Amino acid sequence: MTLFSQSHSPYARKTIVFAHEAGIADRLVIIDHETSPTNRNPAVFAVNPLGKVPVLITPEAGAIFDSLVICDYLDALHTGRRLIPATGAERWQALRLHSVAQGLCDAGIALRWETLRRPEPLRYPPLQEGQTAKLLESYDLLEQQAPFDGPVDVGQIGLATALAWLEFRALPDFRARRPRLARWYQEFSERSSMRATAYHGETQDGPAPTPIAG
Numbered sequence: 329m330t331l332f333s334q335s336h337s338p339y340a341r342k343t344i345v346f347a348h349e350a351g352i353a354d355r356l357v358i359i360d361h362e363t364s365p366t367n368r369n370p371a372v373f374a375v376n377p378l379g380k381v382p383v384l385i386t387p388e389a390g391a392i393f394d395s396l397v398i399c400d401y402l403d404a405l406h407t408g409r410r411l412i413p414a415t416g417a418e419r420w421q422a423l424r425l426h427s428v429a430q431g432l433c434d435a436g437i438a439l440r441w442e443t444l445r446r447p448e449p450l451r452y453p454p455l456q457e458g459q460t461a462k463l464l465e466s467y468d469l470l471e472q473q474a475p476f477d478g479p480v481d482v483g484q485i486g487l488a489t490a491l492a493w494l495e496f497r498a499l500p501d502f503r504a505r506r507p508r509l510a511r512w513y514q515e516f517s518e519r520s521s522m523r524a525t526a527y528h529g530e531t532q533d534g535p536a537p538t539p540i541a542g
């Protein structure tokens with residue numbers, strides 16, 4: 329199966345770590361694509377009208393997205409323990425943790441637009457503050473809940489790949505005053521699934537717009 333991926337996407341890395349943890353990473357052919365809402369990638373749009381990665385091309389259902397849907401698909405392909413628990417408290421705890429992790433990535437990307445990616449005159453400081461607050465509040469909640477022991481699940485995978493991305497992009501430091509979260513992350517980072525999938529590369533937003541003459 330082909331996975332349209334990106335070497336610096338937390339959402340894409342989540343699906344690849346998931347495949348490693350499920351023991352089926354060798355079934356994926358990973359093709360890296362650069363994507364940005366300001367730099368159209370026609371090959372990605374051909375399989376996802378949102379122009380985003382990851383996208384998994386499946387034999388029976390064609391292209392599927394987004395990352396949690398891909399993880400769900402992969403979870404049905406192996407005979408081991410489900411990484412997305414099917415029922416009960418375990419299921420909702422794993423999915424809730426996944427939601428926080430997903431929100432960290434969403435807020436981190438929004439913050440990068442306000443601090444780096446958007447041309448400086450168009451940045452809006454209240455948005456920068458608002459997105460930073462989401463990160464810090466989430467870090468505090470995670471510190472209360474850490475460590476995330478128990479069998480590896482989609483929540484832990486989503487969280488580890490999100491934290492690794494926040495660190496990779498030098499976004500607000502989750503380790504500061506959060507020793508339990510930092511320790512859990514350090515231990516999870518030692519897993520072979522994480523070591524095999526380190527981030528690299530830069531976002532490519534396309535050429536800066538030409539200023540309007542006046």
Ligand SMILES: N[C@@H](CCC(=O)N[C@@H](CS)C(=O)NCC(=O)O)C(=O)O
Pocket residue numbers: 334336337338339363364365366378379380381382393394395396
């Ligand atoms: N909710 C999606 C988010 C995917 C996403 O935003 N991917 C980024 C790469 S990190 C992307 O392709 N962005 C291009 C765009 O926003 O146009 C998921 O979980 O897969």
